Amino acid sequence: MTFRAKLFWLFTFFVVLAVGLVATGVTITTRHAFDQMDNRHTEALVAQFQREYQRRGQEVALQVRGIADGEATIRMAIELSRPNADVSIYVNDAHGVANSHQLDFLDFVNNDGSIISSADWPSRFGYKLEWVAQPEDWASRGAFLTRVDTEAGPALGLLAVATLRVGDKNLYVVGGEKLGKEFLGTLALPEGLRAVLYRNLDPNFSAVDLIDANGPFEQAERLAPLVEKERQHPVEQMMAINWSADPASAESFHVLPLKGRNGELLGVLLVGSSQRERVGVERRIILLSVGVTVLGILLGALLSWWGATRVTQPVRKLVEGAKQIAAGNLNTWVAVTSRDEIGQLALAFNQMSEQLVAQRDRIVQSERVAAWRELARRLAHELKNPLFPLQITVENLRRAREHNPEQFDEVFRESTSTLLFEIENMKAIVGRFSDFAKMPPPVLSPVHLNDVVRNVMKLYEAQFSGVGRPPITTELHLDEALPVIQADPVLLQRAIENLVLNAMDAMPGGGMLALTTSHRDASVRLEVSDSGAGLTAEECHRLFTPYYTTKQHGTGLGLAIVQSVVSDHGGTIAVDSEAGVGTTFRIDLPVSHREHHESIPPPAPETDASADSSASGIDMENTTSGTDAETPASTTDDVGAGTPAPVEEK
Numbered sequence: 001m002t003f004r005a006k007l008f009w010l011f012t013f014f015v016v017l018a019v020g021l022v023a024t025g026v027t028i029t030t031r032h033a034f035d036q037m038d039n040r041h042t043e044a045l046v047a048q049f050q051r052e053y054q055r056r057g058q059e060v061a062l063q064v065r066g067i068a069d070g071e072a073t074i075r076m077a078i079e080l081s082r083p084n085a086d087v088s089i090y091v092n093d094a095h096g097v098a099n100s101h102q103l104d105f106l107d108f109v110n111n112d113g114s115i116i117s118s119a120d121w122p123s124r125f126g127y128k129l130e131w132v133a134q135p136e137d138w139a140s141r142g143a144f145l146t147r148v149d150t151e152a153g154p155a156l157g158l159l160a161v162a163t164l165r166v167g168d169k170n171l172y173v174v175g176g177e178k179l180g181k182e183f184l185g186t187l188a189l190p191e192g193l194r195a196v197l198y199r200n201l202d203p204n205f206s207a208v209d210l211i212d213a214n215g216p217f218e219q220a221e222r223l224a225p226l227v228e229k230e231r232q233h234p235v236e237q238m239m240a241i242n243w244s245a246d247p248a249s250a251e252s253f254h255v256l257p258l259k260g261r262n263g264e265l266l267g268v269l270l271v272g273s274s275q276r277e278r279v280g281v282e283r284r285i286i287l288l289s290v291g292v293t294v295l296g297i298l299l300g301a302l303l304s305w306w307g308a309t310r311v312t313q314p315v316r317k318l319v320e321g322a323k324q325i326a327a328g329n330l331n332t333w334v335a336v337t338s339r340d341e342i343g344q345l346a347l348a349f350n351q352m353s354e355q356l357v358a359q360r361d362r363i364v365q366s367e368r369v370a371a372w373r374e375l376a377r378r379l380a381h382e383l384k385n386p387l388f389p390l391q392i393t394v395e396n397l398r399r400a401r402e403h404n405p406e407q408f409d410e411v412f413r414e415s416t417s418t419l420l421f422e423i424e425n426m427k428a429i430v431g432r433f434s435d436f437a438k439m440p441p442p443v444l445s446p447v448h449l450n451d452v453v454r455n456v457m458k459l460y461e462a463q464f465s466g467v468g469r470p471p472i473t474t475e476l477h478l479d480e481a482l483p484v485i486q487a488d489p490v491l492l493q494r495a496i497e498n499l500v501l502n503a504m505d506a507m508p509g510g511g512m513l514a515l516t517t518s519h520r521d522a523s524v525r526l527e528v529s530d531s532g533a534g535l536t537a538e539e540c541h542r543l544f545t546p547y548y549t550t551k552q553h554g555t556g557l558g559l560a561i562v563q564s565v566v567s568d569h570g571g572t573i574a575v576d577s578e579a580g581v582g583t584t585f586r587i588d589l590p591v592s593h594r595e596h597h598e599s600i601p602p603p604a605p606e607t608d609a610s611a612d613s614s615a616s617g618i619d620m621e622n623t624t625s626g627t628d629a630e631t632p633a634s635t636t637d638d639v640g641a642g643t644p645a646p647v648e649e650k
């Protein structure tokens, strides 16, 4: 994941988290506030209902008492207290009295409980209302809820009873109001609240008994479970109902039992409060939260883009710079655009590349000096050998001319042949130097590295187990999936031959030689390992310097040639060695290599034109090419561009 993406996700995460937390908090608080408001409203409504209920009850009780205390009623009571009084003359009295007192129900009841006159149901004359005649202090009871049978069926009434006693006989005045939609209509309801009344007059739930201020309640069946629950367990409780799948349709009901004289459940008052407003507010909060989140995410994208640009752009430049340096382009600088950590990093990077350049220059210089020294030492050493006999011979010649003129001819013949021989020697030495200087550039063609390795091994096969020398066992671990590489097969073979020759030289007492090929990505690898004497760290460092040798007849050019070939192929060579254990040379070559010859020129001396030209008259037929030889004569020969015959040290 890129830094930009990380920044974006991090920001988004925090925005969503923060907005989510705030939204949840606000929603919970709002819900709580709404719940509290609902509760207050419902409680107020319930209280209002109860006040109204009580007020009506008192009114009813007062009216009934008033009727009982009325002159006509007292007269009726006196008449009725007489034995054999005619009750039938009062049959129609109740109707008028009820109308004038605006009562829905009014019955005059005789001492034995039988109805003398009924306002709402005249034909009930004579019917017995047992409960009225029961001994009870009606005056202190006040109004109460009860079931009233009317001509139209049972109803719920708020009744009061007044007793008029004349002699030993009672006349009861039973009157009251109907508890129905008119009653509900008188309740002042706040917005979002409604009151529903269930008149519990049937043993089973009956939809027609559920009414609100407008009459029968629509969708009464939906409320049946609530009513049923209240009937089972008549206490004040809260219940909720979802009218549709929309949560805004939810309505919570405060359910209140309405009980009669004996505690029986006669009605159920349901105060419903709509959740629409609450759900609406919650929805607005969610919508707002989503809006804020989207805005936050957009802001996050913008901010992370900006942040990433500020951070990643310079870092990317640094990465590019580091890649340039890794590719060898040490003169790489990055612009320092800020004073923060990134700017300091860029500054440090520039310092580093500056130091690298300086260091590289120092190394190149000191390596060059070391190479020249080695070369000078070697050249002096090699040229000293033939120079000495040259000087002696010339001196001899001079002496013979001065002191023995008679023998001069013979001495002259001998001396010139010695001179010629030594000059030949010097020519060979110079030839070697010039050959190394003239290493040809590689001519690339598709090459199977394994084939080249097999060729070399075949060439030296005889020598590994040659007569008179301890045998060298060989091992080939060739990766058959090795890709074909672009290389010069002749130069490559020379390089490998030199490594094999060195390995053989390092194992005079016999040993093991292993050649291994492998490949990785776009490069192939060849490892040449021996179990020979090995090298110290110091020796490893000097190994590739031209003319560095530890052998009596060595040229010191073998590894220099190998390195030159490898570098001309765009590859690298490394050495791993442990004194007494063995040495491994590791060559890595790119599969395809863009030809380049920009390698540092070898510190070989400028080739003297006279040294390698046949025009100088020096015969070069003694020089043999190592690779051309059927079987190399000596392992100390380095296989070079045109390897001269070994020079015996004198």
Ligand SMILES: Nc1ncnc2c1ncn2[C@@H]1O[C@H](COP(=O)(O)OP(=O)(O)O)[C@@H](O)[C@H]1O
Pocket: 498, 502, 503, 506, 530, 532, 533, 534, 535, 543, 548, 549, 550, 551, 553, 554, 555, 556, 557, 558, 559, 560, 583, 636, 638
């Ligand atoms: N496989 C090896 N094991 C130990 N020493 C080695 C090996 N290869 C090279 N050397 C050391 O590196 C020196 C230089 O090798 P090279 O350049 O081939 O020149 P030469 O073989 O003529 O000495 C050798 O003289 C030897 O000391």
Ligand SMILES: [Mg+2]
Pocket: 498, 501, 502, 556, 557, 558, 559, 636, 637, 638
């Ligand atoms: Mg060698």
